Amino acid sequence: MSAFDAALARQSWSKVTDEAPTHEELLPLVAAAGRVADHSSLRPWRLIELRGDDRLRLAKAIAKADGSSEPSSKPLRAPLLIAVVASFRKSGKVPRWEQEAVASGVAHTLSLLLDEAGWGVFWRTGGYTRTKAVAKAHGLKKREELLGWLYVGGKPAGKKPSRRKAVDAEALLTRMPPEE
Template identity: 50%
Template sequence: MKHFDDPVLQAMASRRSVSKVGPSTPSDEEIARLLAAVTPVADHKALRPWRLILLRGDDRRVLGEALDAAAGVEREPGEVNDKPFRAELLIAVVARHVAHPKVPAWEQHATAAGAAHLLELALWQAGWGVMWRTGLQTNAPEVRAVHGLTEDEMLLGWLYVGDIEPAFRERLATTSKPALDPAPFLGRMPRG
C-alpha cells in the first residue's frame, strides 16, 4: 500500500472488509456521533435521501425469517437462518427517493451508497470491523416489510459491525493491498 502522510488518506487506503467480526459493537450513541462523518456526502439539493436502521438482538432472527420466507426456505423447528447472526449489530442502509425535478432517483441512490461508505470508513477509523452485505432477497417484499420500507425506498444491504480479532488486526498491519493501477480507471473524453 502506498504510504500516505495524510491520516484521512491513510485511513481510506487501509480500510478492509472484515467478513468475521467479533461480538463487541459500538453503542447507538457512538454510531450517532460517527454520523457526523457522513454529513459531507455529495448530496445534490441536500435531500438526505437515506436512512439507517439498527438491528440488534431479536431483530436478526426476524430478518432471518424474512430472508427464508423470501427464498422459500422452510427450516426445522428451532433452526434459524444464521446469516443475520454473523454480527451482533447490522445497520440496514435505506435509500429513499425524494421527488425533485433536478435530482433523479439514481443520483439519490448514489448519495445513499456514499453515506453508507462514509459511515463504513468512520467505523473503521474508530476501530470497528465492517462488512457490507447484500443478497438476492435484499429487496424482496418480506424483507422490505420487516424493515418498514415505503414504496419510495430501497434497501441497499446491511453493514455487519463488530470488533476485530487481535490476530486479524495484526495480520492487516503487516500486509497490504497492492496499489491500484490508475490506467484502466482514468481516461479522457474521446474526440472525433
C-alpha cells in the same frame, strides 16, 4: 489518520467479534457520514440499527424470501447490522440514480469511519434485499429500497482481513478521446 490513509487502510472484515459500538457511539459517525455530496440536500437515505432479536427477525424474513423453512444464519454473523435504505424524494432536479448514489456514499463513508474507530465492517447485499418479506421486516415505506447492511463488530485480535488487490489507477483514470 487522514481521509487518504483511511481509504487506503479500509478492508472488509468478514469475521468480527461480539463487541459493537453503542447507539451513542454511532450518532457522531452517522452525522459525519451524512455530509456526503447531496444535490439539493435531499438526504435521500436513512439507516436502521439491528441488534439482538432484530437480527433473528431478519433471519426469518430472509428465509421466507428464499423459500426456506430454516432461518438464515447470515444476520447472526455480526452483533450489529446497519441497514442502508435509499429513501427517494420527489425532485425535478435530482434523479433517482443520484439519490441512490447519495445513500451508497453515506454507507461507504460510515464504513470508513467505523473502520477508523477500530470496528470491523463489511457490506452485505443480495437479491433478498429487494424482496417483500425483507422490506416488510425493515418497515420500508413506499418510496424506499434496502441497499444492504453494514455488518459491524470487533476486529478479532491477531487476525487480519484478506488483502484486496491493488488498484491500477493508471488503467482506470483515463482522458476523453480526441476529437474526430
